[in-house]
Amino acid sequence: MRRARASGDEEAPRQNGSAGRRRSEQLQSDGDDGDGGLGPADLQHDDNDPVLRREIRSKYRDLIYSVQQNREDMLSPSNNKLTEVLEQANKLFKDVRQAREAALDAQLLVVATDLGKEKASQLFAEGSAFDPTAFAEHLLSFMGLNRLEDEEDEQQNGGDGYLPQDAWHRLARRAECCFRTAPSFHYMMGSFHAEPPPPKQRIERQRKAPSKEATRIMPTQLKKMEESHQEATEKEVERILGYLKTYYQDDPTSPISYYEFVIDPNSFSRTVENIFHTSFLIRDGLARMYLDNDKLPCIAPVEEGEVEAGGSCSRKQCIISISPKTWKDLIDAFDITETMIHPPSSENE
Amino acid sequence: MTQRKRLSNTQSSSQSKRQPSSLVAQEEDDDATFTQPSTSQVQRGLEKLTPAQIDQKTAEVVQYFLVKDQKKIPVRRADLVKHVVKEYRNIYPEIIKRASRTFDQVFGLKLVEIDAKTHMYILINKLETAEGISPINSPANPKMGLLFVILSVIFMKGGVVRENVIWNTLKKLRVDPGEKHEEFGDVKKLVTDEFVRQRYLEYVRIPHTEPAEYEFHWGQRADIEVSKAKILEFMGQLHEQDPQSWTQQYREAHSCPSSTQASTSSQR
Numbered sequence: 001m002r003r004a005r006a007s008g009d010e011e012a013p014r015q016n017g018s019a020g021r022r023r024s025e026q027l028q029s030d031g032d033d034g035d036g037g038l039g040p041a042d043l044q045h046d047d048n049d050p051v052l053r054r055e056i057r058s059k060y061r062d063l064i065y066s067v068q069q070n071r072e073d074m075l076s077p078s079n080n081k082l083t084e085v086l087e088q089a090n091k092l093f094k095d096v097r098q099a100r101e102a103a104l105d106a107q108l109l110v111v112a113t114d115l116g117k118e119k120a121s122q123l124f125a126e127g128s129a130f131d132p133t134a135f136a137e138h139l140l141s142f143m144g145l146n147r148l149e150d151e152e153d154e155q156q157n158g159g160d161g162y163l164p165q166d167a168w169h170r171l172a173r174r175a176e177c178c179f180r181t182a183p184s185f186h187y188m189m190g191s192f193h194a195e196p197p198p199p200k201q202r203i204e205r206q207r208k209a210p211s212k213e214a215t216r217i218m219p220t221q222l223k224k225m226e227e228s229h230q231e232a233t234e235k236e237v238e239r240i241l242g243y244l245k246t247y248y249q250d251d252p253t254s255p256i257s258y259y260e261f262v263i264d265p266n267s268f269s270r271t272v273e274n275i276f277h278t279s280f281l282i283r284d285g286l287a288r289m290y291l292d293n294d295k296l297p298c299i300a301p302v303e304e305g306e307v308e309a310g311g312s313c314s315r316k317q318c319i320i321s322i323s324p325k326t327w328k329d330l331i332d333a334f335d336i337t338e339t340m341i342h343p344p345s346s347e348n349e
Numbered sequence: 350m351t352q353r354k355r356l357s358n359t360q361s362s363s364q365s366k367r368q369p370s371s372l373v374a375q376e377e378d379d380d381a382t383f384t385q386p387s388t389s390q391v392q393r394g395l396e397k398l399t400p401a402q403i404d405q406k407t408a409e410v411v412q413y414f415l416v417k418d419q420k421k422i423p424v425r426r427a428d429l430v431k432h433v434v435k436e437y438r439n440i441y442p443e444i445i446k447r448a449s450r451t452f453d454q455v456f457g458l459k460l461v462e463i464d465a466k467t468h469m470y471i472l473i474n475k476l477e478t479a480e481g482i483s484p485i486n487s488p489a490n491p492k493m494g495l496l497f498v499i500l501s502v503i504f505m506k507g508g509v510v511r512e513n514v515i516w517n518t519l520k521k522l523r524v525d526p527g528e529k530h531e532e533f534g535d536v537k538k539l540v541t542d543e544f545v546r547q548r549y550l551e552y553v554r555i556p557h558t559e560p561a562e563y564e565f566h567w568g569q570r571a572d573i574e575v576s577k578a579k580i581l582e583f584m585g586q587l588h589e590q591d592p593q594s595w596t597q598q599y600r601e602a603h604s605c606p607s608s609t610q611a612s613t614s615s616q617r
Contacts, residue, residue, distance in 0.1 A: 072517065110557055121507060130505040130595065132514060136521035138587040139498065143522075163523055168491035168532050175497035176489060178579040182458045182472040185415040 056095050060104035063088060067111050074115055082115055142174070143167035236273075236344070237280045243341050244287055244301045257334065258289060258297035264339040265331045268324050274341050275320055386439050394439040406437050407447040414448065414460070418472045421547040423570070426468035463548060463569040471548070473574050491532045492539065496549055498522065499540065501580050503550075503565050505598060511555070512563045515540070544568070549575075577602035 067074065067085055074081045089108055096102055146162045164170075247256055262278055264270035278299070281287035285302060292298050322330075330336070386394070395403070413433045417424045430438050437444060449460035458472045502518055503510045516526050524530050526537040533539050541563075544550040548570035555562045567575075581602050585592035593599050 071513070107559075114555075118511075130598075132502050132506075132518040133521065135502065135505070135584075135587070136518050139522060142587060168494040169489045170494075171497065172489040172491050172494035174583065175494055178497060178576050178583065179493060180474045180574050180576065181421075181493075182418055182456075182474045184419045184421070186419065 052095070053098060053101065056092060056101050057104055059092055060089075060101065060108060063092070064104070064108050064111055067108070067115065071115065075118055082112065082119065086112060139171065143171050233277070233280070236277045239344065240274065240277050240341055241281055241286055241301065244281070244299065247340065248301050255292050255298040256300060257292075258299045259330050260334050260336055261299055261340050263327065263330055263334070263336050264341070264343070265336045266339065267343075268327050270339070270341075270343055271327055272322065275322065279320075386441060388442075391440050391443050394437075395443060398437075398440070403437075403440070403444070403447070406434065407444050407451065409433050410444055410448045411451050414452070414470070414472060421471075421570075423463060423469035423471045423548055426470070429470075461573055463573060469548070469569075471570055471573070495519075495524065495533060495536075495539070496544060497580075499544070499550065499565065500567060500571055500575055501584065503567055504577055504580055505584065505595070507597070508566060510565050512552070512565060515565055 063085060070081070073079070074085075085108075089105065089112075093105055096105055140163070144164045144167055146164070244256070244261070247261070262271060262274045264274060278287070281301075282289060287299055287301050289297055289299050410429065410433055413429065414424060430441065434441055434444060445460075452458040452460050452472065453475070457475050459475050461471055461473055463469050463471050498518065499515055502515060506514070519526065519536065524533065524536055526540070528536075530536050540550065541552045545552050545568065548568040550568045550571065551566040552563055553566065555564050577598070581592040581595065581598055584590075584595070
C-alpha cells in the first residue's frame with residue numbers, strides 16, 4: 001500500500017512535473033484570492049524585495065541539501081519523506097518569481113526525480129528484493145564475526161562483535177570460484193618488476209648537489225690548493241736556503257752538520273719536512289753535502305761561482321731514511337736542543 | 350630513455366624495410382593509428398622470416414603478457430607493438446594468433462580482447478575452479494573478497510549502484526573508505542583506481558549532479574571473468590534462499606549470450 005503511494009508520488013514530478021507545478025501554483029493563488037490576504041500589489045512588492053528573494057533561495061538550498069544528506073533515509077520504503085519534501089517545495093514555489101529561484105526549483109526537481117527513480121527501481125525488482133544491509137550482515141556471519149566478543153578497536157568502526165583477522169581471506173577463498181582469474185605468474189627467484197624503476201629521485205639529487213654555489217667554489221678551491229701547495233714548497237725551500245746561507249756566513253770555516261741542521265728536536269714531522277725540502281736544494285745544486293773527517297754528513301751552500309763548476313762533476317744520489325727512533329737517537333747523539341730551521345709560523349711571530 | 354632509443358632504432362629499421370612512408374609517420378603517434386596489416390601483407394611478411402624468428406617473437410609476446418598479467422592491468426595493443434612486437438608489426442595478427450594458441454594449449458588460459466576500440470587484452474582462466482576449494486594452495490587474495498562484495502552489490506542492484514551504497518555496505522563490513530585499512534590500505538584508491546584500471550569496475554560520474562556523485566558498474570574484465578550465476582549461487586547460500594527467487598538476476602545470470610558464462614552455466 002505504502003509502496004504504491006510512494007510510486008505515485010514519484011511518477012508525478014517525473015512525467016508531468018511542470019504541469020503539476022503550474023496547477024498547484026494556480027490552486028495556491030486561487031486560495032490567496034479566497035483569503036483576500038494578498039493582492040496583486042503585494043505580489044508586485046514581493047518581486048523586488050531582496051530579503052524575501054534571498055530567503056526563498058536559501059530555503060531551496062536547504063531543501064536540496066537535506067535531500068542529498070538524507071538520501072539513504074529517504075530511500076527506505078517505510079517513510080514518506082520524499083512526499084514531504086515535494087510538498088515543501090510546492091509551498092516554496094508559490095513565491096517563486098525570478099529565474100534564479102526557478103532554477104533552484106528545477107535543481108531540486110532533478111534531485112527528487114533521481115530519488116524517485118531509485119525508489120521505483122526498488123519496486124521494479126521482481127521476486128526477492130536485495131537489501132545491501134542484510135547482505136552485509138550475512139557476509140559478516142560468513143566471515144566469522146563473533147557477536148559476543150567485543151574488541152575495543154573494532155567498536156570504533158561502529159559494529160559490535162569481533163571480526164577475525166582472516167575474515168577477508170575467508171571470503172576471498174569462497175568467492176574465488178566466481179572468478180575465472182588467470183593465476184598470476186611469478187618468478188621463482190624473487191620478483192621481477194615489469195616496469196623500470198623510476199629514476200626520478202636520482203635526477204633530483206644530482207640536480208641539487210652541484211648547485212650554483214658549489215660549482216663556483218669547487219674549482220677555485222682546487223686551483224688554490226694546487227697553487228698554494230707548490231708555492232709553499234718553493235717558499236719553504238728558499239727559506240731553508242736562507243737559513244743555510246746565514247749559518248754559513250756566520251762562520252764559513254766550521255762545517256754545518258747535516259743532522260744538526262735538519263733535525264727539529266720538538267717535532268718529528270717537521271724534521272721529515274726539513275729533510276724533504278733540503279733535498280730540493282741538493283737536487284738544484286744550491287747546496288752540497290759531504291762527509292767530514294768523522295764520516296758525518298755536512299751541508300754547505302754552493303757559492304755563485306761554484307755552481308757551474310759543480311754542474312760538471314758527477315751527480316750522486318742517496319736516500320735518507322728516518323724513523324722516530326733514529327730521530328730520537330740522533331737527537332741524543334748530536335745533543336740537539338734547538339732547531340736550526342724555525343717553523344714558518346714561529347718565524348712570523 | 351633506452352626505450353625511446355630502441356624505439357627510434359626500430360623505426361629506422363622498419364623504415365628501411367617498408368616503403369610506405371605514411372605508415373611510418375603513423376607509427377609515431379602509435380596508439381590508435383596502428384593499422385592492422387592486411388592478410389596479404391602478413392603473408393608477405395611471413396615469407397621474409399624464418400619459423401624460428403616467428404617462434405621467438407611469439408615467445409616474447411607470451412612472456413610479456415604473463416608478466417603484465419601479474420598486476421591484472423589489461424595490455425594495450427599499442428604498448429605491445431611498441432615494446433615487444435616492434436619491427437614484426439607487419440605480421441602482428443599472426444603473432445597474436447600463435448600467442449593465444451600457446452596460452453590455450455600450454456597454459457590453459459584464454460587471451461581475450463576486451464575492448465575492440467582501444468584494443469586491450471586480458472588473460473582469463475579456461476579451467477573451472479572446483480567449488481569452495483582453491484585449486485592451488487596459494488594464499489587467498491583478500492582484495493578479491495572486497496571486489497566480490499562490490500561486484501555482488503552492483504549485480505544484485507541491477508547493474509548500477511551509487512557509490513555511497515557501496516561505501517555504506519563496506520562500512521558495515523568494517524571497511525571505511527576514509528580510513529586506512531590494514532588489509533587494503535587506501536580503500537578508496539583501491540576501489541576507484543586499482544579495480545578500475547584492472548577493468549573490474551567502472552566508476553563514472555552521474556550526469557547533472559552537483560556536487561559530483563559517482564556510480565559503479567561492472568568493468569569489462571568483470572563481464573568476462575566473473576560468473577554471475579556463481580555469485581547468485583553464493584548469494585543464495587548466504588541468504589539461505591533459492592537463487593531463483595531473485596528472478597531478474599537469475600534470468601540475467603543464465604542468459605547472457607555474449608559472455609562466456611553462458612557455456613559454463615549450461616554445463617552445470
